[in-house]
Amino acid sequence: MEISREISFSEMGYPLLIINVFLIALLFLSIIAALETSSPNLIANCATVFFIAPTIINGLVGYFLGRKGVKRISELSIVITVLFLLVGVFLLYDAVMLAYQGIIRKPKITHFEIALTIPIILIIITYIASEFCEKKIPEIYWRTSRVLGDRIRGVLSSAGLAIIGPTGAFFGVMKMDPLFALFTILYSLVELWRTAEEIKFILGKGRLLSVLRETAERTFKAVPVIHDVKIDFMNVSGRFVVAQISSTVSKFVEEEYVEALSSFMLTELINRLAPIVYLRVVIKLEKPKALTVAVALGDGEIVSKFPSKRVIIVTFDASTREIKEEKIIELKFDEYEKVPEAKAIENLARNRVLVLATKDISEIAKNVARNWFIRVIKTEKENLKDVLEEITQRFLS
């Protein structure tokens, strides 16, 4: 049996799609403004939009290709980033040359209506896009929405700067356009630097992989029902992480808690790996190789209610049903321990107990066991041997 959970289209795919539609509009308008007006400000602004675009496009590409299980996302995102950077650098060179010519000679600027209107439209679109980004992406992915929002707001700053020069020219100060273009060009260089850093981020994905491995090894495997965790793939698309992990979970976990288990894994990874655009957690329910059970003991080998002073932990070989290991642990806590049941169950979890057999169990212990995904069975039998027999019959036959 296999269960999988992923970041859904409505949570991430749809907002990314819409933000990319906004981006296309921004690109289209800034190209028109640059071509029609010959203003170095608007050309530099167009370069800025090209520098910002790969982050947002890589987000979308990462989501959809990650969903399809494509593994070479990082390489593709580098190609996208480099292509956009090249176009942007070409535009920026043009803006520098035009600004230089404008300063030493008489500057040329045409189509004032376009030069003044398009930056305002860009500002409006950017505002709507950033609001959309903050409202539509669920709060748990706040790091993702922050990256998207910060980049898209770069267009706002750039368009805000780009409108000042042409406005001066419109009122007759023709030199203001090329002179002020120096600021727009400088800002564009800042955005160029930020995008170039993304390539560094992509190349340094090994660090993220080690975070993922650590989460898998330490956090997930600390839960007794999770036997194994495998990283199917982990990629970086621009500034965003795309990953899929598979885990083998004991089939003895009650089905109603598998959902909570997948939710735990998904949330933990989102929290650790963000900014993330796509994540899939696959849970395979399998019969474990060994079954570790705990039986609450009273005096001698008499089964008692839980929490008890001691428990016996028995590990069965799942195929032969033979006892591989057994040990008795004392569940002693100091008198100031307020919830000894919780500590007792935590102790069982550390010993990778999958099933707890007891005569009776306190409400808190039952809750804690369930929240650690440990199955609790209440038994009528008094004797340890009978209880162990009952467990093997129930789970290993």
Next chain:
Amino acid sequence: MTKYLVEAINLKKYFPVRRFLLSKDFVKAVDGVTFKIRKGECLGVVGESGSGKTTLGRTILRLIEPTSGDVLFDGESILKFKGEKLREFRRRAQMVFQDPFSSLDPRMTIMDIILEGPRTHNMPIKDPEEFVVKLLETVGLKREHLYRYPHEFSGGQKQRIAIARALALNPEFVVLDEPTSALDVSVQASILNMLKDLQRKFGLTYMFISHDLAVVKYMSDRIATMYVGKFVEIADADKIFKEPLHPYTMILLDALPVPNPKITRARKRREIIGEPPSPIHLPPGCRFYPRCPYAMPICKAKEPELVEVERDREVACWLYQ
């Protein structure tokens, strides 16, 4: 007529924090708080600094507008109050602030300070001087203080004046926001006793906000523990002190000094680990789990609801769900 004077329903107060240009984050000072206060009862609210206690007190008095949720006062939503109805609510619900040094106008005499409220509300007062003297005597001050200025009083006396000012409007509900935290211990006791006497005498309903558990225990019938904008436990004061259920309440109580050195030495104090999370970006799941000694896998994935675990006792913790 309802038996509850104040009811907060999923009350939220978020403060926007601007970063670069348009980007907005929100400090979730109060994040979905639901509770009821019975008539004549004192509900204590405890929690560490920055947990949202004061914001909660101000929001339920509509001194600041809530982001969402509702507050019912005597069964009616205070958010719908306008004009005369709102003025009437302002009279019926008062607040005593933490710092008596800054809550009194230094340019006004005590007589004017106390009469300011009744004058604003056009309350008919036959003999203003006698009215103020009576109030001053109620809070343990004398006639000779009538025409003095705030700087002529000690901290404890100033807080008494602030209380007299609140009482001048004959309120039914008073939010006491750490009324003794700026005062020294000897003065604290007399103010607390006076507040208790006034509650009995005038049948007042209190919401007592403090980070001092001993003070809250003394004053309150029920106590709510607040952690990063949410109530994590509400129960009778005795029950909370006898057997706290939420790990955060346990840790708060463990931090209380015990007047017996033997016990203090013997008791292993559970020390709270780390700092509270940022109220802007809360961790997914239970907001206390990064510091909780009993954290379980479920705590990281889902936030526990405040549920009734026994009669008149609610806890938001996966240990009980």
